[in-house]
Amino acid sequence: MTTNRPVALVTGASSGIGKQTALALVAAGFEVVGTGRDTSRVAPLRGVTFFDLDVVSDKSVSAAVQQVIERFGRIDVLVNNAGIGSIGAAEETSVEQAQGVFDINVFGVMRMVKEVLPHMRARGRGRIINLSSVQGFIPAPYMAVYGASKHAIEGYSQSLDHEVRQYGVRSLLVEPAYTNTGFEANSAKPATPLQTYADQRRIFDRLMTEAIKDGDDPAVVAKAIVTAATDKKPKLSYAAGPMAGRARLLRFVPAWVLDKQIRTMNKLTG
Numbered sequence: 107m108t109t110n111r112p113v114a115l116v117t118g119a120s121s122g123i124g125k126q127t128a129l130a131l132v133a134a135g136f137e138v139v140g141t142g143r144d145t146s147r148v149a150p151l152r153g154v155t156f157f158d159l160d161v162v163s164d165k166s167v168s169a170a171v172q173q174v175i176e177r178f179g180r181i182d183v184l185v186n187n188a189g190i191g192s193i194g195a196a197e198e199t200s201v202e203q204a205q206g207v208f209d210i211n212v213f214g215v216m217r218m219v220k221e222v223l224p225h226m227r228a229r230g231r232g233r234i235i236n237l238s239s240v241q242g243f244i245p246a247p248y249m250a251v252y253g254a255s256k257h258a259i260e261g262y263s264q265s266l267d268h269e270v271r272q273y274g275v276r277s278l279l280v281e282p283a284y285t286n287t288g289f290e291a292n293s294a295k296p297a298t299p300l301q302t303y304a305d306q307r308r309i310f311d312r313l314m315t316e317a318i319k320d321g322d323d324p325a326v327v328a329k330a331i332v333t334a335a336t337d338k339k340p341k342l343s344y345a346a347g348p349m350a351g352r353a354r355l356l357r358f359v360p361a362w363v364l365d366k367q368i369r370t371m372n373k374l375t376g
Contacts, residue, residue, distance in 0.1 A: 114185060120145070144158065
C-alpha cells in the first residue's frame with residue numbers, strides 16, 4: 107500500500123504530547139503512524155496507525171521503520187517525541203541511570219534518524235523534528251541528567267541540519283516549557299538519595315509539581331510541531347507556547363542575571 111498524502115511518524119504517541127501531535131497531524135492532512143512500546147494497550151486514535159517500537163533497540167527501530175515504508179511507501183516527517191525525565195541531584199544519579207536516560211532521549215533519536223534518513227534522502231525531501239526543551243539551553247538544578255540529554259539533542263539536531271539540508275531534508279527543534287503531562291510521575295528518581303540534598307529536593311519537587319500542573323496543554327506543543335512540519339520556510343527551532351517563548355529570551359540576558367534568576371526561582375541558598 108502506498109499513499110499520495112504526506113506520512114508522519116510520531117514516536118511515543120500513546121499519551122501526552124505524542125498523542126496530541128498525532129491527532130494534530132491527522133487534522134493537518136497527514137497519514138500518521140504512532141508508536142509505543144506496547145500498542146496493544148493503547149486506545150485507538152482516529153486516523154492513526156500504531157506500530158510497536160522501542161527506541162532503545164536497533165532491531166525494533168529497524169522493524170518499525172520498515173513497517174511504515176511497506177505500508178505507506180514513504181516517510182515525510184519524523185517526530186522524535188519518545189523520552190523520559192530524570193529528577194534528582196547529579197550526585198544522587200548513578201551513571202547507569204544516566205545512561206538509561208541518554209539511551210532513550212539521545213541515542214533513541216539517533217537510531218530513528220539513521221533509519222529514516224536514507225528514505226528521506228532518496229526522495230529528496232523530509233523533516234526530522236526533535237523534541238527538545240527549554241532545559242536544552244537553560245540549566246535546571248535537580249535535573250542535570252535530563253538537561254544534559256536535551257542539550258545534546260540541541261547540538262545534534264543543529265549539526266544534523268547543516269549536513270542534510272542539501273538533500274532536501276531539514277532537522278528542526280521544538281522547545282516546550284513546562285507541559286501538563288505525566289512528566290514528573292514518569293521521571294526516573296534518584297538512584298541513591300542523599301540526605302544532604304533532601305530538603306532542597308523536596309522544595310524542587312513541589313515547585314515542579316506546581317509548574318507542570320499550571321503548564322501548557324500538550325496541544326500547544328502539538329501545534330508547534332505541526333507548524334515545524336508544514337512551514338514553507340522552516341526555522342531551526344520553534345518555541346512551543348508563550349512560556350517557552352519568554353524562556354528563550356533568557357539566552358540574551360547577562361550570565362549573572364540568568365544565574366540569579368535561576369537561584370531565585372528554585373529557592374536556592376548560597
